[in-house]
Amino acid sequence: MSDEKLYKKIPGTTVFDASMASIGFHLNQFCMSLMKAPNRERFYADQKAYLDEWPMTEDQKQSVLDRDYNKMMSLGGNIYFLAKIFSSDGISFQDAASTMTGMTLPEYAQMMLDGGRKPTEDNTYTGDK
Amino acid sequence: MAKITAGVATSHVPAIGAAIDNKKTQDPYWQPLFEGYEYGKEWMKEQNPDVVILVFNDHASAFDLNFVPTFAIACGEEFKPADEGWGPRPVPNVQGHPQLASHIAQTVIQDNFDLTVVNTMDVDHGLTVPLSLMFGEPENWPAKIIPIAVNVVLYPAPSGQRCFNLGKAIAKAVESFDDDLNVQIWGTGGMSHQLQGPRAGLINKEFDNDFLDQIVDNAEELAKKPHFDYLNEAGSEGIELVMWLIMRGALNDDVELKKRFYHVPASNTAVGHLILENKQSRK
Numbered sequence: 001m002s003d004e005k006l007y008k009k010i011p012g013t014t015v016f017d018a019s020m021a022s023i024g025f026h027l028n029q030f031c032m033s034l035m036k037a038p039n040r041e042r043f044y045a046d047q048k049a050y051l052d053e054w055p056m057t058e059d060q061k062q063s064v065l066d067r068d069y070n071k072m073m074s075l076g077g078n079i080y081f082l083a084k085i086f087s088s089d090g091i092s093f094q095d096a097a098s099t100m101t102g103m104t105l106p107e108y109a110q111m112m113l114d115g116g117r118k119p120t121e122d123n124t125y126t127g128d129k
Numbered sequence: 130m131a132k133i134t135a136g137v138a139t140s141h142v143p144a145i146g147a148a149i150d151n152k153k154t155q156d157p158y159w160q161p162l163f164e165g166y167e168y169g170k171e172w173m174k175e176q177n178p179d180v181v182i183l184v185f186n187d188h189a190s191a192f193d194l195n196f197v198p199t200f201a202i203a204c205g206e207e208f209k210p211a212d213e214g215w216g217p218r219p220v221p222n223v224q225g226h227p228q229l230a231s232h233i234a235q236t237v238i239q240d241n242f243d244l245t246v247v248n249t250m251d252v253d254h255g256l257t258v259p260l261s262l263m264f265g266e267p268e269n270w271p272a273k274i275i276p277i278a279v280n281v282v283l284y285p286a287p288s289g290q291r292c293f294n295l296g297k298a299i300a301k302a303v304e305s306f307d308d309d310l311n312v313q314i315w316g317t318g319g320m321s322h323q324l325q326g327p328r329a330g331l332i333n334k335e336f337d338n339d340f341l342d343q344i345v346d347n348a349e350e351l352a353k354k355p356h357f358d359y360l361n362e363a364g365s366e367g368i369e370l371v372m373w374l375i376m377r378g379a380l381n382d383d384v385e386l387k388k389r390f391y392h393v394p395a396s397n398t399a400v401g402h403l404i405l406e407n408k409q410s411r412k
Binding site for chain 2: 006010012013015016018021025029031032035069078079081083084087088093094097098101102108111112116117118119123124125
């Protein structure tokens, strides 16, 4: 096995590399457009119509409408770009992160207060078993 | 002659900026974190640097996916706080030092480090949160700032070794600048954190504390740590820690540790902070 993309074996983690950036280019550029207030207004007026202005795949558009961040990342979205969506939605980074873990926000916030998610054999790559 | 006298490392979590801007620093959640920076603020008043070379990363604010420079040095006169989607932070504009920045660019490029030169750039929380932590809330920032932006968003980031060596080249460049300037270098970002996916919230205290130990006295070895170890053990966003190695590379081999602070959590992130003073002149 080549070590070149060993990082793909890290559990629960999508590494945003150049090939993901290529797949997600338009999705991420759409996210950037939300940094401008007039674009945010148009987006919230009709989200589907705004998304249709971008050469994104239907899967990418649907994942945005669903606010399914894990799906967006699997389709080339990068978390710092996707942050423009949840910031525009008025949602905090911690709230958005919790939706990706299957935990509720209070559960997730408590885990962070307790020192965060601890590294274990199950959530780090420890070699091919 | 210009001279690098000290280095500062700190995390740059956006929620820290929001806590300052919304006057929440004395809330029970935030108070222990801000207490860890009290020493630094006093120390900074004594040091009174003329220029800070501030190594940070842009978070899809100034650079979108059209251009992703691995290392960019900002040579402009002035940089505005970026609107990251909730309006710009209410902090002063950042004044650059075009002469020293251009000198560094010219020198290190000829020393085989190909920096991208940027003249206009809005600076996001990666740069302004460290300024607030170290300088408080002044009307104007008391030092000129040379932003150096490092790509840690699009994998791969530059290696730890490359960052460490770039730091050494920056120090040489600063020392060949004629004006007498007291220069500091700051490395920002980290520590362990993962903002994405089912593993979001990962914090590795052992990794972080080992990093804090090694960057002081064993940085040559630390610089060899491969990317994979950062991603796997410190979380996908923990890779930001390579930026601390630019700071460390720019300091002398022998440094005096003036402050060490570690706190969990700030939002999703482990916060680390170091102040290092150069002990003697290089070699």
